[in-house]
Amino acid sequence: MLSCGGGSGSCSKDMAVELGDEPHVLAVDDNLIDRKLVERLLKNSSCKVTTAENALRALDYLGLGNDTLEGTVSEVNMIITDYCMPGMTGYELLKKIKESSVLKEVPVVIMSSENIPTRISQCLEEGAKMFMLKPLKQSDVKQLKWHLMKCRN
């Protein structure tokens, strides 16, 4: 639910959502089990969750894809994506999001099962908010949500 400041016409996404509202997270992962797990973890942290099985579907959902249908673009407050995915990687997805004037402020978190320092710094340099190692735990997601709420205020 967005609320606009009084007076002038424009709404700021960052100021809009009040504490207690459920942030909407888009979770992208090609692994079915991991999708189910991240969805449960996020829902347990009171987030509304949409999942996508690859980067292209995610881009479509975000309104940046070739197949985006008119009127179906939803607001997301955070994107969490796996790094290793067939076709477009999570890193490439991150770049596309940061290149978009509409979406570049949305925090992006990268997950990976591999602890590769160069990969981590590459993602952070490209603007990822956080890099998390899989398998994710509840404590990881709680920490994530805390950061997300902090950034919003």
Added chain:
Amino acid sequence: MDLVQLQRQFGFLDEQFTQLQELQDENNPDFVVEVVSLFFEDSERLLNELARALEQQNIDYKRIDAHVHQLKGSSSSIGAQRVQKVCVAFRNYCEEQNVEGCLKCLQQVRHEYSLVKTKLESLFQLEQQILTAGGSIPME
């Protein structure tokens, strides 16, 4: 007697499995069974794909590696660490394009998978028995 503790002792399931159990509550009473069922379906599909891929004249190691990567990920996410460990070795053989090594790993991963599947199935059966008898399952 805690079956999960026992499994952990033998290394079949690691603390990630406990994480899954902690995600289950009154609102999501079947979460663990659902995830584990998905794991069974997905793993069986991958194992069949791997067998098929290794039978080919010209082996596509990239494709095999992609499948093993998936299996490694899923097994890690549910805590099936012995399956995961074999996947690590499997990927190394893929990189070396070593067909003998790959075939050996496929056999091993099939074996570890069927072991953990049996463990998980008996775990669920036991829980079901307890619930049917009117008891409750204590969560750690």
